Structure formats: structure tokens, C-alpha cells
Amino acid sequence: MHTTAAITKTSWEGGVSPFGTGWSKLMMWLFIVTDGLVFAGFLAIYGFLRLAGPSWPDRAKMFHLDFIALMTFTLITSSATMATAVGAARKGQGKLARRFLALTILGGLGFLGMQAYEWSSLIRAGATLSSNPWGAPLFGACFFVITGFHGSHVLSGVIVLAATWVRSGMGLSRPEGVEVAGLYWHFVDLVWVFIFTLFYLV
Amino acid sequence: MGEMSRAVHEPPTFLRRYVFSTDHKVIGIQYLITAMFMAIAGGGLVALMRMQLAWPGTKWAWLGRIFPDGMESGVMKPEFYLSLMTMHGTIMVFFVVSLGLLGGFGNFLIPLQIGARDMAFPVLNMLSYWTIVPACLVMLGSFWVEGGAAAAGWTAYPPLSAVRTALPGSQWGQTLWILGMALFIASFTMGGLNYVTTIFDQRTKGMSMMRMPLTIWTMFIASAIGLLAFPPLLAAAVLLLFDRHGGTSFFLPSGLYFGNQLLPNSGGTPLLWQHLFWFLGHPEVYVLILPALGITLDLLPVFTRKPLFGYRLTVYCLYAIAALSMIVWGHHMYVSGMSPYVGEFFAIGTLAITVPSTIIGVNMIASLWGGTLRFPTPMLFVIGAIVFFGTGGFGGIFLGNATSDIQLHDTYFVVGHFHLMIGGVTLMAMFAGVYYWFPKMFGRMMSERLGKVHFWLTFPAFYAIFLAMHYQGLAGMPRRYYAFDKYEYLQWLQGSHLHVSLAAFLLFGAQFLFLYNFFRSVFRGRKAADNPWNAATLEWSSPTPAPHGNWGEHLPEVHRWPYDYSVPGATGDCTPQTTPASVAPVTF
Numbered sequence: 034m035h036t037t038a039a040i041t042k043t044s045w046e047g048g049v050s051p052f053g054t055g056w057s058k059l060m061m062w063l064f065i066v067t068d069g070l071v072f073a074g075f076l077a078i079y080g081f082l083r084l085a086g087p088s089w090p091d092r093a094k095m096f097h098l099d100f101i102a103l104m105t106f107t108l109i110t111s112s113a114t115m116a117t118a119v120g121a122a123r124k125g126q127g128k129l130a131r132r133f134l135a136l137t138i139l140g141g142l143g144f145l146g147m148q149a150y151e152w153s154s155l156i157r158a159g160a161t162l163s164s165n166p167w168g169a170p171l172f173g174a175c176f177f178v179i180t181g182f183h184g185s186h187v188l189s190g191v192i193v194l195a196a197t198w199v200r201s202g203m204g205l206s207r208p209e210g211v212e213v214a215g216l217y218w219h220f221v222d223l224v225w226v227f228i229f230t231l232f233y234l235v
Numbered sequence: 236m237g238e239m240s241r242a243v244h245e246p247p248t249f250l251r252r253y254v255f256s257t258d259h260k261v262i263g264i265q266y267l268i269t270a271m272f273m274a275i276a277g278g279g280l281v282a283l284m285r286m287q288l289a290w291p292g293t294k295w296a297w298l299g300r301i302f303p304d305g306m307e308s309g310v311m312k313p314e315f316y317l318s319l320m321t322m323h324g325t326i327m328v329f330f331v332v333s334l335g336l337l338g339g340f341g342n343f344l345i346p347l348q349i350g351a352r353d354m355a356f357p358v359l360n361m362l363s364y365w366t367i368v369p370a371c372l373v374m375l376g377s378f379w380v381e382g383g384a385a386a387a388g389w390t391a392y393p394p395l396s397a398v399r400t401a402l403p404g405s406q407w408g409q410t411l412w413i414l415g416m417a418l419f420i421a422s423f424t425m426g427g428l429n430y431v432t433t434i435f436d437q438r439t440k441g442m443s444m445m446r447m448p449l450t451i452w453t454m455f456i457a458s459a460i461g462l463l464a465f466p467p468l469l470a471a472a473v474l475l476l477f478d479r480h481g482g483t484s485f486f487l488p489s490g491l492y493f494g495n496q497l498l499p500n501s502g503g504t505p506l507l508w509q510h511l512f513w514f515l516g517h518p519e520v521y522v523l524i525l526p527a528l529g530i531t532l533d534l535l536p537v538f539t540r541k542p543l544f545g546y547r548l549t550v551y552c553l554y555a556i557a558a559l560s561m562i563v564w565g566h567h568m569y570v571s572g573m574s575p576y577v578g579e580f581f582a583i584g585t586l587a588i589t590v591p592s593t594i595i596g597v598n599m600i601a602s603l604w605g606g607t608l609r610f611p612t613p614m615l616f617v618i619g620a621i622v623f624f625g626t627g628g629f630g631g632i633f634l635g636n637a638t639s640d641i642q643l644h645d646t647y648f649v650v651g652h653f654h655l656m657i658g659g660v661t662l663m664a665m666f667a668g669v670y671y672w673f674p675k676m677f678g679r680m681m682s683e684r685l686g687k688v689h690f691w692l693t694f695p696a697f698y699a700i701f702l703a704m705h706y707q708g709l710a711g712m713p714r715r716y717y718a719f720d721k722y723e724y725l726q727w728l729q730g731s732h733l734h735v736s737l738a739a740f741l742l743f744g745a746q747f748l749f750l751y752n753f754f755r756s757v758f759r760g761r762k763a764a765d766n767p768w769n770a771a772t773l774e775w776s777s778p779t780p781a782p783h784g785n786w787g788e789h790l791p792e793v794h795r796w797p798y799d800y801s802v803p804g805a806t807g808d809c810t811p812q813t814t815p816a817s818v819a820p821v822t823f
Binding site for chain 2: 045046047048050051052056059060063064066067068069070071072073074075077078081082085086161162163169170171174178182
């Protein structure tokens with residue numbers, strides 16, 4: 034369908050995709066916008082409650098920031114391996130793409146494991162949805178809901194990547210499929226950067 | 236890519252063809268019929284409310300047998316009234332107007348009017364419909380759980396929605412309400428992503444953005460603002476669920492008493508919910524009304540036989556409305572405790588919306604000017620939509636302004652205003668659309684005679700109800716009151732409430748005439764020609780009713796804008812979009 038003859042004046046004249054992309058890639062971009070706004074909503078709520086609240090616990094006392102930094106590093110590294118996988122798939126190097134997809138999945142699982150460890154240590158210290166030993170009960174609520182929501186996104190990202198890995202092994206996956214999965218993965222990682230900054234650092 | 240094969244293969248089994256169909260036309264009709272069913276449900280709820288308001292406290296023994304909890308021994312309980320009101324609003328806004336206009340007409344028209352064989356993602360489209368069905372069932376089913384349906388209003392303000400002991404309807408009814416809304420948002424997101432992708436990528440050769448019919452423009456913009464506005468509500472709904480079942484206090488401050496018991500919550504604020512809800516809620520009313528305006532504008536040239544006035548300007552105004560709609564949610568909260576400066580910001584933004592809205596309204600009227608007017612049923616409803624748009628918009632000026640809104644807030648003035656706009660304009664446009672595109676859907680015409688009777692009952696009854704409500708609001712009648720007759724200053728409104736109720740029953744009854752006409756015409760209606768209205772838009776270039784894949788072997792090619800009527804130098808008063816420039820001059 035992407036014949037140059039069909040492009041009469043500009044690519045907006047109909048008969049071609051104005052962005053020169055497949056439908057699934059365009060759809061993924063649009064989905065990322067809406068999903069990003071869900072996170073924007075959560076973080077705006079968090080900001081509102083934190084500014085309106087009288088006090089907010091000192092994060093340095095509750096978290097081991099080194100550990101959180103390691104989590105962040107793992108996730109960002111997985112973005113790099115993902116980018117390599119997409120590049121390899123585009124060049125038709127299926128084997129290499131699969132290897133880097135597997136590394137990305139490992140990175141995602143590693144992040145989830147560390148998050149589970151972090152959650153359980155906080156719960157053992159007495160944090161719940163409605164209270165926590167450091168004061169401001171809303172802190173626990175915000176923490177579990179927002180990091181949990183992000184964690185569920187990482188989990189679904191891992192599932193999508195695993196499906197792509199299996200499909201490409203069977204020869205079913207097109208390079209664009211890897212790219213679309215990659216877009217989602219980068220998005221999930223980018224959201225973490227915001228959560229990391231706003232929740233742990235600021 | 237697969238274009239040819241998609242054109243010829245029709246699904247073989249009944250189930251795949253009519254129930255789990257991926258054909259956008261079947262899905263559109265499914266949405267439309269679901270919306271009609273939900274409209275009867277939503278209308279039935281309000282009929283019960285109007286019985287209470289016309290004859291407060293009367294005993295209806297037969298109703299007591301139908302609703303043994305809500306109307307024990309036949310007298311309506313206040314809690315039941317609140318449930319009726321909540322579910323009427325929820326069902327009408329989300330499950331009738333959104334479903335009918337975006338789900339119904341959006342699905343049916345987008346591929347047909349832009350020259351595509353189907354949506355970009357047909358399976359996702361089917362999935363979006365089959366997500367809305369359980370949402371409808373959850374909403375309706377919530378009347379039969381313990382405590383009855385949600386009763387915190389369609390806006391679900393905490394603490395009523397967040398504290399499970401607040402009202403009978405705050406128990407499982409409210410939880411099911413959140414579940415139903417979550418399903419609705421999921422379905423809307425699937426549909427909206429599909430619409431936007433389809434409109435970007437699937438337009439046929441020559442169908443540039445500026446040659447799209449305004450129905451498609453409005454569907455495009457409505458889907459886009461829906462996709463931007465629904466996510467924060469989803470976030471809020473998740474938190475509300477945690478407040479209800481997880482013990483969090485996102486929307487609950489400290490010091491709340493319910494039933495002489497101090498709640499343990501602290502730290503949150505109900506204002507947060509109001510902001511998040513209206514950040515969706517206000518764009519949502521434009522999600523509803525823009526497609527209605529699009530259909531109205533699209534039908535005007537067909538029945539005036541002259542080009543639409545101000546197409547380009549209308550598109551720009553739609554963009555302006557969409558952009559402004561995202562930053563004016565605060566005008567729903569003038570009395571929630573707001574700094575006057577913030578209120579001023581929201582008031583200026585809101586009143587700024589009247590400018591593009593008025594331009595669109597004036598374009599509608601100017602499109603009538605000097606035309607060769609014909610008045611079949613669709614045109615009557617188009618005129619009705621324009622009239623409601625004008626009247627309703629006038630009321631909006633008073634409500635958008637903080638100074639006057641503080642007086643009018645939460646009165647029947649508000650109820651009258653938004654019913655004229657997102658109830659009236661949308662209803663009129665939906666009826667116009669059904670009468671107009673019915674031949675495209677089923678290959679038959681609806682009865683003109685019944686259609687005209689339907690209009691002349693619906694239009695005056697609608698006006699009688701909601702114009703009167705403006706006056707009741709000015710007289711200080713607060714909305715959502717179950718027993719207004721207990722307040723001395725409202726007792727003299729008894730007569731006008733009776734008037735409104737009688738008109739409401741007439742309006743409700745008249746819709747059964749429409750349903751009869753609709754379902755009878757599906758089987759018995761007069762056979763329609765391929766282009767029964769002699770219209771220029773692309774959907775009429777395919778056979779009527781359109782086959783699977785919409786066009787035969789070749790997709791149509793577009794050479795002009797959709798409103799070339801009475802072009803000088805052309806044969807006939809209608810030049811379809813597929814007519815090449817060599818046959819008739821291109822005017823736009």
C-alpha cells in the first residue's frame with residue numbers, strides 16, 4: 034500500500050498512512066498517551082495529597098536508596114537491551130533479537146523480584162494501606178497503589194515480551210511486532226523514572 | 236495488503252455474522268440497539284422519579300410488588316429515589332448517549348464515510364462491544380444487590396461513594412457502579428484508539444483530513460478528548476475502590492461521623508475526587524455533544540441542497556472547543572470552596588467556549604439561509620437539535636459565570652440546562668441519524684408518517700419539561716430532592732412539577748412509537764434506493780445496504796469535499812465525492 038505514486042501532494046491526502054507506520058505501531062503510540070495519563074493522574078493525586086498533608090515521612094530513613102538505585106539501573110539496562118533487540122529484528126538478525134529479548138525479560142523479572150523484596154520488607158516493618166510506622170498514613174496508601182500499579186505494568190510488559198519471544202521462535206513475529214512491544218517496554222521504564230524521582234528522591 | 240480478500244469473504248455462520256461479528260456495520264448496529272435498550276431502562280427510572288415528584292408520597296401497590304425493597308408497600312423510599320436518580324444519570328450519559336453516538340454511529344459511519352473496508356482493528360472492535368455488554372448488565376443488575384443500586388449521584392462524590400455505611404446504595408451497589416464504569420472505560424479506550432487510528436490511517440485515496448464529513452471530524456475529536464480525559468478518572472476510580480475496600484483515605488478527611496461512629500480515616504479530601512471527576516466529566520459532555528453537532532451539520536446540506544456554510548471555520552472551532560474543554564472543569568465546583576481568582580480563571584475559560592460554540596451554531600443557521608429546504612423526518616430532528624443547541628447554550632452562559640452560578644448551582648436550572656444540551660441536542664441528532672442512515676443499515680426506509688408524529692410529540696414534550704425546569708431552578712428548587720413538598724417555599728411549585736411529570740410521561744411514551752417504527756421497518760419498511768436522500772457523502776457510493784467490505788473490488792477515490800450541492804456547471808443538484816474534477820468543477 035505504501036506506493037509513492039499514491040502520495041499526491043502530502044501524505045495526508047488519503048490512501049496512505051500519514052506517519053508512514055503500520056496501524057499497530059500508531060495504535061501503540063496512542064495507547065501510550067492514554068496510559069501515560071493514567072500515571073499522570075496518579076502522580077498528580079500523589080502530589081496533591083502530599084502538598085495538602087501536614088507532614089511527609091523522610092524517605093531516606095525508610096528505603097535503602099542504593100537498593101532502589103539498583104532497581105532503577107536494572108530496568109534502564111533492560112531498555113538498552115530492548116533497543117538492541119529491536120535493532121537486530123529490523124536487520125533480520127532473528128537469533129540476536131531473541132537473545133536480547135530474553136535478556137530484557139530477565140531484566141524485567143529482576144526488577145519485579147527486587148520490588149517484591151522491597152514491598153515485603155516494608156510490610157514486615159509494619160506498613161499497610163492505611164497506616165505505617167513513619168506517620169502520614171496516606172504515604173503507605175500512595176506507595177503501595179502507585180508502585181503496585183507500575184509493577185503490574187512491568188509484569189504485563191514481561192508477558193508481552195515473553196509472547197513476542199515465543200512467537201519469534203516460531204517464526205510468526207514481524208520486526209514491527211518486536212518494535213511495538215519495545216515501545217511499550219520503554220514507556221514502562223520511562224514511567225519508573227518519574228516514580229523514582231517523585232517518590233523516592235524529591 | 237489483504238484488501239481484496241477482505242472484500243469478498245463474508246463470515247459463514249449466523250453467530251459470526253450477527254453476534255460475534257467483526258464487521259463495523261454490525262457492531263455499530265449492535266451498539267445502537269444496546270443504547271436503545273438502555274434508554275428504555277434509563278427512561279423507566281426517571282418515570283418512577285417523576286411519579287414521586289408529581290404526586291409525592293402516593294402509594295402505588297403494584298410498584299411495591301416490583302420493587303419490594305425500594306418501594307415497600309408501594310411508597311417510594313428516599314434512598315430508592317437517590318438510586319434511581321444516580322442510575323438514570325449514569326445510564327443516560329455513558330450507556331445511552333456515548334454508546335449510541337460514538338459506539339453506534341461512530342462504528343457504522345467512520346469506515347463508510349472515509350472509504351475504508353473496516354476499522355483498523357476489527358477484532359478489538361468486537362471486543363469493545365462485548366466489554367460494554369457486561370458493563371450494562373453490571374449496572375442494571377446492581378438494583379438487585381443488598382442495599383440497591385449506587386445512590387451517590389452520577390458524579391459519585393465521596394464520602395457517600397467512599398464510605399460503605401453512608402447509604403444503603405453505598406454498599407455493593409457502589410462497588411458494582413465502579414466495576415461497570417471500569418468496564419465502560421476499558422471499552423471506550425479500545426473503541427477510541429481504534430477510531431483515531433482508523434481515521435488517521437485508513438482514509439481512501441483523495442480523502443484528505445479537510446475533505447472528511449464533519450461527523451468524522453467530530454468523532455475524531457470526541458475520541459481524542461475522551462482518550463485524554465478518561466485516564467485520570469480511571470486512576471480516581473481505582474483509588475475510590477481502595478478507599479471502599481482497602482482502608483485507605485484518599486478521598487476521606489478526618490473527623491467523619493456516620494451513624495454516630497467516628498471513622499478512622501484521615502488525610503484525604505473529597506475535593507480531590509471532585510477535581511478528578513470533573514477533569515473527565517467536563518470533556519465528557521463534549522464527547523457527547525460534538526458527534527451530535529457533527530451529524531446535525533452533515534445532514535443540513537442534504538436537506539437544503541446547498542453547501543455547508545463555514546466548514547473550515549467549524550473544524551477550527553471544534554479544535555478550540557476540545558482544547559478549552561480540558562481546562563474548565565472547575566466551573567462545576569464554584570461552590571466547593573474555591574479561591575475567587577481560581578473561579579475567575581474557570582469562568583473566563585468557560586465563557587470563552589461560547590465563542591466557538593456560537594460560531595458553529597451560526598454556521599448551522601447560515602447553512603439554512605437561501606437553501607431549498609425539504610422537511611423529511613431527519614431534517615425535522617436536525618432543526619430540533621439546532622433549536623436545543625441555541626436554547627441550552629443560552630443557559631450555559633449563566634452557569635459558566637461564577638457570580639450567577641453560586642445562586643443557580645445544584646438547582647433545576649442546571650438540570651434543565653444540561654438536559655437540553657447533552658440530552659436534547661444528542662437525542663435529536665441521534666434520531667435524525669437513525670432516520671437518515673436507516674436505509675444504509677437495513678436497505679429499507681422508516682415510516683415517514685410515524686416519524687413525523689414521533690417528532691411532533693418528542694420535540695414539544697422535551698421543551699415543556701426542560702424549559703420549565705429552568706424556571707423551577709430560578710425559583711430555588713434544588714436538584715436531587717426527594718420530598719420538595721416538605722419545604723414551605725417550594726410547595727407552590729407542585730403544579731409545575733405535575734406539568735413536568737405529565738410531559739415526561741408523554742416524552743417517554745412517544746419513544747415507543749419510534750421503537751415500533753424502527754423494528755417494523757427493519758422487516759416491513761419500503762425498499763430503499765442506493766442513494767435515497769441524494770446525498771454527496773461517500774457512504775452512499777456503496778450499495779445500500781452496504782455489503783461486507785463495503786465496496787466491491789475497488790475502494791472509491793475521492794475528488795472533492797462532502798458538501799458539493801447545486802454546483803454551478805454540474806448536472807443535478809448533488810455532486811458525490813467520487814465525481815472527478817473533469818465531470819464537475821471542484822468548489823472546495
